[in-house]
Amino acid sequence: MKVTIQETEAAVIAAIEGSIDSKTAPDLQQSILPVINDRNKMVLDLTEVTFVSSAGLRVLLMVYRQLKSKDGKVFLVGVSDEIKDVMFMTGFITFFEITSTLEEALASN
Amino acid sequence: MAEYDLRIDYYPTHELQGIEYRRGHVLPFGATMVPNGVNFSVYSSASTSCSLVMFERGEPLPFAEIPFPEEFRIGNAYCMIVFDLDFESLEYGYRMDGPHDPANGHRFDNSKILSDPYAKAIGGRDTWMASPDWDNIYPFRSRLVFEDFDWEHDRPLQIPIEDLVIYEMHVRSFTMHPSSGAKYKGTFAGIREKIPYLKELGINCVELMPIYEFDEWEHSKLHSDTGQQLVNYWGYSTLNFFSPKAGYAASGKLGMQVDELKTLIKDLHSNGIEVFLDVVFNHTAEGDHRGPTISFKGIDNKTYYMLTPEGYYFNFSGTGNTLNCNNPVVRNMVLDCLRYWASEYHIDGFRFDLAAILGRAPDGSPLNNPPLLESLAFDPVLAKCKLIAEAWDAGGLYQVGNFPAYGRWAEWNGKYRDHIRQYLKGDAGRVGHLAQAIQGSPWLYPTRGTTAGINFITCHDGFTLYDLFAYNEKHNQANGENGNDGCNDNESWNCGCEGECDDTEINALRYRQIKNALTILLVSQGVPMIYMGDEMGRTQHGNNNTYCHDNELNWLNWALKDKNADLFAFARHMIVFRKAHPVLRNRDHFTYSDYKNTGFADITFHGANPYQADFSEGSRVFACMLNGQYAKNGAETDDHIYIATNSYWDAVVLELPQLPGGMHWHTSVNTGMPNGASYFDLGQEPVVEHPKHFILGPRSAIVLIGK
Numbered sequence: 032m033k034v035t036i037q038e039t040e041a042a043v044i045a046a047i048e049g050s051i052d053s054k055t056a057p058d059l060q061q062s063i064l065p066v067i068n069d070r071n072k073m074v075l076d077l078t079e080v081t082f083v084s085s086a087g088l089r090v091l092l093m094v095y096r097q098l099k100s101k102d103g104k105v106f107l108v109g110v111s112d113e114i115k116d117v118m119f120m121t122g123f124i125t126f127f128e129i130t131s132t133l134e135e136a137l138a139s140n
Numbered sequence: 141m142a143e144y145d146l147r148i149d150y151y152p153t154h155e156l157q158g159i160e161y162r163r164g165h166v167l168p169f170g171a172t173m174v175p176n177g178v179n180f181s182v183y184s185s186a187s188t189s190c191s192l193v194m195f196e197r198g199e200p201l202p203f204a205e206i207p208f209p210e211e212f213r214i215g216n217a218y219c220m221i222v223f224d225l226d227f228e229s230l231e232y233g234y235r236m237d238g239p240h241d242p243a244n245g246h247r248f249d250n251s252k253i254l255s256d257p258y259a260k261a262i263g264g265r266d267t268w269m270a271s272p273d274w275d276n277i278y279p280f281r282s283r284l285v286f287e288d289f290d291w292e293h294d295r296p297l298q299i300p301i302e303d304l305v306i307y308e309m310h311v312r313s314f315t316m317h318p319s320s321g322a323k324y325k326g327t328f329a330g331i332r333e334k335i336p337y338l339k340e341l342g343i344n345c346v347e348l349m350p351i352y353e354f355d356e357w358e359h360s361k362l363h364s365d366t367g368q369q370l371v372n373y374w375g376y377s378t379l380n381f382f383s384p385k386a387g388y389a390a391s392g393k394l395g396m397q398v399d400e401l402k403t404l405i406k407d408l409h410s411n412g413i414e415v416f417l418d419v420v421f422n423h424t425a426e427g428d429h430r431g432p433t434i435s436f437k438g439i440d441n442k443t444y445y446m447l448t449p450e451g452y453y454f455n456f457s458g459t460g461n462t463l464n465c466n467n468p469v470v471r472n473m474v475l476d477c478l479r480y481w482a483s484e485y486h487i488d489g490f491r492f493d494l495a496a497i498l499g500r501a502p503d504g505s506p507l508n509n510p511p512l513l514e515s516l517a518f519d520p521v522l523a524k525c526k527l528i529a530e531a532w533d534a535g536g537l538y539q540v541g542n543f544p545a546y547g548r549w550a551e552w553n554g555k556y557r558d559h560i561r562q563y564l565k566g567d568a569g570r571v572g573h574l575a576q577a578i579q580g581s582p583w584l585y586p587t588r589g590t591t592a593g594i595n596f597i598t599c600h601d602g603f604t605l606y607d608l609f610a611y612n613e614k615h616n617q618a619n620g621e622n623g624n625d626g627c628n629d630n631e632s633w634n635c636g637c638e639g640e641c642d643d644t645e646i647n648a649l650r651y652r653q654i655k656n657a658l659t660i661l662l663v664s665q666g667v668p669m670i671y672m673g674d675e676m677g678r679t680q681h682g683n684n685n686t687y688c689h690d691n692e693l694n695w696l697n698w699a700l701k702d703k704n705a706d707l708f709a710f711a712r713h714m715i716v717f718r719k720a721h722p723v724l725r726n727r728d729h730f731t732y733s734d735y736k737n738t739g740f741a742d743i744t745f746h747g748a749n750p751y752q753a754d755f756s757e758g759s760r761v762f763a764c765m766l767n768g769q770y771a772k773n774g775a776e777t778d779d780h781i782y783i784a785t786n787s788y789w790d791a792v793v794l795e796l797p798q799l800p801g802g803m804h805w806h807t808s809v810n811t812g813m814p815n816g817a818s819y820f821d822l823g824q825e826p827v828v829e830h831p832k833h834f835i836l837g838p839r840s841a842i843v844l845i846g847k
Binding site for chain 2: 052053054084085086088089092096116117119120121122123126
């Protein structure tokens with residue numbers, strides 16, 4: 032798993048690669064949570080994510096909770112059908128704004 | 141985190157095969173995530189030693205086996221914290237050593253790896269009917285789950301029980317049929333897709349047939365004639381009481397069944413629908429002395445099972461063994477389990493399968509004051525949950541009407557089912573029974589009120605409502621038991637032809653009888669329960685015990701909703717009608733008096749003539765009037781409601797009771813109307829033109845409102 036953080040005026044963008052599971056979730060959490068600070072828009076680019084386990088979904092939810100406490104939003108970009116399916120079945124999908132492209136996410140409120 | 145790190149029990153004291161561990165905490169039992177590790181605790185009174193066996197998910201062999209040092213055993217519990225485990229990929233079990241002495245109740249077998257009775261998920265049957273590895277040294281593996289589900293504002297709904305309309309359903313059967321149109325067929329997520337349907341029907345409670353982890357392959361076989369695969373489809377055979385069935389989750393293969401089920405419950409709640417579980421605490425999947433050793437048998441046989449003096453298994457459940465639920469240790473496990481489901485899963489109520497067993501002492505005798513039932517009734521966590529007993533068992537203990545209730549247990553009213561069936565098929569001498577049933581069975585529950593009884597005419601056991609009027613006899617050949625299984629006293633009537641036929645009159649009569657049944661069910665005081673699919677005429681082709689079929693005998697065919705659109709609309713109307721009229725939903729029994737001086741008693745009984753009810757042997761006509769001034773036992777005001785039923789083959793002429801000045805009778809339901817329309821929407825009810833000459837059709841029911 033690899034995370035690339037990019038901070039723009041509009042949002043914090045985190046592009047994630049690989050598998051988000053119980054082995055990688057702590058690293059992901061540590062990379063993302065500190066950069067949220069007082070920002071209220073986070074974009075998680077999951078285009079290169081191959082798998083999200085139960086523990087992985089919980090990191091995404093934790094990011095959501097952080098943003099929610101600041102009236103912010105979390106956008107997910109490039110979510111594969113498979114991961115979208117899992118997020119629907121387990122209900123996690125309801126917490127996030129899903130867009131197909133990064134541009135769309137950045138343009139949305 | 142800093143202050144936590146100061147605690148010394150977050151650091152190991154022992155090491156074996158590269159695994160670090162230390163003494164654990166005795167409570168809670170099971171495997172619990174703690175900082176830096178997992179706390180394991182398991183009870184066993186008679187074992188001599190125990191080891192913790194750990195696997196990487198799906199691997200055939202364990203990566204470590206750690207014996208519990210003697211000093212890790214407090215009382216009869218072994219406890220240990222193991223550090224740096226990957227709780228997502230961990231599978232664990234226990235190996236117990238001790239005497240193998242069946243005559244004295246001990247069946248320890250150190251060649252077996254045992255599931256944790258308190259495991260929160262079980263691996264091994266992750267995908268429904270996936271071929272198991274029969275040589276697996278540990279087929280049903282304990283797993284950990286995340287218990288941090290985000291419920292937001294959800295909590296159990298606490299709808300008054302008398303306001304419920306329960307819908308009994310099987311998770312897989314509900315959406316497995318290709319016609320369901322669901323994306324996630326046969327799963328919790330599939331039910332979620334169908335919430336709009338449940339809302340359309342109007343029910344406000346689903347009762348899920350067993351969802352505790354079971355083995356669909358248990359006693360599986362091929363039918364000797366047809367070669368068809370027969371399985372443990374209904375799942376009344378529990379492997380573990382704390383784990384939801386993974387094979388019922390679309391995400392089960394990823395180990396996410398807990399989140400999927402919780403999401404379903406949360407969404408049902410947000411749509412105003414409560415969730416009941418059908419729980420099977422009377423026996424386990426380990427069978428009798430010939431059955432497998434999976435968990436309880438190898439951990440503490442003598443504690444968990446009722447044993448004969450010779451050490452064999454009592455079989456009050458009819459399935460091989462009987463859980464020893466009034467043993468204090470087992471009683472606590474049951475209590476822990478229900479508290480877990482109520483608090484972690486927000487379950488609204490529980491229906492206890494063969495609950496009479498829960499009132500038996502360890503030697504099998506019925507107890508006067510069963511401690512388990514009392515504990516459940518007074519438990520602080522379960523205080524708002526509905527508790528419903530199937531008040532009989534397979535050992536002959538029949539307690540309908542006298543199940544130890546402690547002021548809150550309700551019962552499946554088996555007498556209601558039998559009496560309504562007998563009346564509908566035209567048996568003589570049943571009008572008195574019907575009168576009792578419609579009032580909420582005061583003869584059975586004189587001091588417990590109407591809500592002691594769950595009224596039902598059909599359930600998973602026995603015929604569907606359509607089959608009740610299409611078959612005289614059960615047709616269970618497909619079950620592979622030479623037709624010996626399933627009950628014989630179905631109280632059914634085929635209306636003139638056994639099974640499917642082309643006779644228009646017979647078919648019309650069948651659907652009228654279904655409507656008559658739904659009418660009586662939904663105007664009766666007490667709590668109505670509908671069996672999945674009866675609202676659209678589901679058939680099991682005369683099979684009254686479809687426990688073993690993973691096929692169209694059980695799957696709900698959604699095309700029936702269009703085919704029998706008229707019936708579906710009727711069922712929906714009856715539910716709407718019940719919800720609109722509080723006079724149908726009293727908690728206390730009628731008083732037969734007019735203590736508010738309204739001009740009528742709260743309920744009055746009638747026949748062909750007003751106030752002349754005929755309860756004689758030859759009578760098949762019954763009518764009653766509910767006084768709207770006594771709705772909700774006088775707390776609310778409603779219309780007057782007049783209900784009349786006729787199970788005679790010919791029409792009868794009724795004279796309706798007179799209403800107070802200015803009021804008129806209006807027709808809400810008339811199943812005998814010749815033009816086919818058998819109900820009128822709320823607010824659209826036409827005035828009855830000839831209240832002195834109302835023709836009640838043959839085998840028909842009417843519901844009128846006076847306003």
